[in-house]
Amino acid sequence: MPSAAERTRTLVQSTASAVLVVPGVHVERPESMIPLERIVGTDGDLFLLFSADSPAARAAAHAEADELSAVLEITDVAPVAVRARIRGRAWISGWLTVARDLPTPAGRVRLRLEVGEASLDDLWGTGQVEPDDFATAEADPLIAHEAELLQHLAAGHADQVAWLCALVGDAGGTHRAPTGAVPLALDRFGLRVRFTGAEDVFDARFEFPEPVRGHQDLHRAMHALFDAAEEAALGRRDR
Template identity: 35%
Template sequence: MADSQTWTAAPAAAERARSVLAAAWSCAVTAEGGREEFVGAHSVADDGRVLLRVPEDSALLGAAICAPRGEPSAVLEFADVAPVPVRGRIRARLWMAGWMAVEEGHLAFHPTRVVLRQQSGSVVVDRDEFGAAKPDPLATAEARLLTHLADCHGDAVERLTRLVDPDSLHGVVRVRPLAVDRHGLTLRIERAGAHGDVRLPFHRPADDIAQLTERMHVLLTQASGASCPRALHRQRTESDG
């Protein structure tokens, strides 16, 4: 059996922030020239710089040329949106303040301050840790994985609720997969007037999809040996009736 530290592991703030960057498809940029939104126009360098492909007439280019080097001249905002429809679909927001410069045909944004806001609150991410961190290895595949789990394996999601404290399932009306990373799977528990999240950690981190498949099989095996939550059993019986 894995030790308790491994069993309760979760991504560090820097890794989580880099994962949001890796998976995000759009971003909003606020600078002296105003606010612009871009879709599919950014990439991320290994050191955490954000490279933007902007039109030649973009006000951001003028702001990048005129802004003093080293002074905060822009703020980038990224939203981490759950790929599966759930209540409260925004899982996290990432704000990055810094300065911009034109580099090798791209508008390069150099972050000087990184703030990650999640359900648990906001945290300022250490800049050196952010630059050295890597995104979760499952970040770019997460949307496809969760959508497949929700659309094709609803029975497996229901079975996994056997691993959840029964008190957390009181009044439940729907359970959906909310997030997955190398450390575990998070379920969104929806009730009539509220919702909450439950994390099911893996026995050890998964560094690729093959390992994730094995980790999920372990969770399902554990769930198969647990009793069915009475709240879900009662709900299913009433629905069948």
């Protein structure tokens, strides 16, 4: 499974929504605290792009070094229609300064968030992340295309996704014959599906034989997974 640092780094570099919270800063328009862009530097610092007249930019411009604390709050929502769509949240806290040495578009200000600590609560569980671990972690290689891939699976391969339930352990007779199956999350290690039954909702994780690094690897892994699910489903039907 991906480490807590990798999952946090993936969320930061994904398209998940984020808002910067600066204690003591009055905000009239909450949308003004949403970064226009976020980049992770080589040393693990976050570089956040804001409008030059945003409350965050004004506060950082008047703050001394290491004086202004802030928290970047990230909320990850599933890109497909599914019950309980929030897949995870992450909080990156640290100290905010103006990054004056980086090229910035006119009318914008790039702020540096020096990471002090991070935490997350996602489909894998909760975790704490140290700054050094965050700096050296890598985002999942599928993150740039995950939303598109999940939407494609949901729209074009719904029947095959539903077959995957045949690979789920019987668990004493529970979780049988789901009425719905939605691909919920995808990473280099596997696919997570949310099944809806007559009385319950449950997630199942289907791991790939080995981590995938790109589209070709993923294509082979998904075909092998669907072939195994179809074989298992036909086997159950024949019994």
